[in-house]
Amino acid sequence: MFGRLFLLFLIVPFVEITLLIKLGGMIGVVPTIALMIITAVIGARLVRQAGFSTWMEAQRRMAAGEMPGQQICEGLVLLSAGVMLVTPGLLTDIAGIALLLPSVRRKLAAQLGKRMVVQTVAGTGPMGGQQGQPGQYREHSTIDGEFERKD
Template sequence: MPLLIIFVILPILEMWLLIAVGSRIGALPTIGLVLLTAMIGLALLRRQGARALVRANKRMNQGEIPIQEMVEGIFLAVGGALLLTPGFFTDALGFACLIPGLRQLLIGRLLRPVIMQTASRAGTFYHYQRRPDGSEDIIEGEFYQHRDPSDPADKRLR
């Protein structure tokens, strides 16, 4: 069903919107508007993408995994691709992915089930990783292996 929407319904919707807008404002202004939205979208994508990379770099330098920045990067890439696709509906979706407030709203709505599911699995994972006696002591140390030159088993291992 999603492929039907992407490859059949979406192009029909885009053509209908282009024809409707073109009949109201004319063909050349419609083409100009589509090109203008693509240029504005690319400018936004460059600026937002650079900011996301800087934030991700800061997080990695702090020793953290930049999950939020990676998800935002995916949304920025999808938004840029949608803005390069001619049409008003895809432009609206693309701008929604590029505008920070709307992007955060979309990320929150789309990823909430994934985050909740991951959090419940992580709790289960940590539950099973504990020792049976409940202790969480970590013992650090170094070791070395002493080999006896007269032992025939040590000679076979070399």
């Protein structure tokens, strides 16, 4: 995993710089910089709107007593989209815009949800909840009681 991330952080900046230089040569430096600023501003607004609707859906599910696992995963995808859109570059802007598309976001969130383990805590203390299996969302109940330790 570390090797893949290292390659990603090594290759992406080189590709971005190459694309920006080529675009700057085609349309000019000032329009290229303006394009980067415009995509960052518009992207931030779109992420904010999508994040707000995802937050409201998560609130609705929690009010109904359901675990908002899909919405949590969509929130993580939206966070990634926001980071990509405010990062200068064409490749990251395209990837960020793709993550904002509802169909792409939902599919990616579903894949992420299959790999996540959601742990809910019912009661107080470190042993209050139980850990679920990847992709499994469960709720737990609490049984009140007292105990006395005798050694």
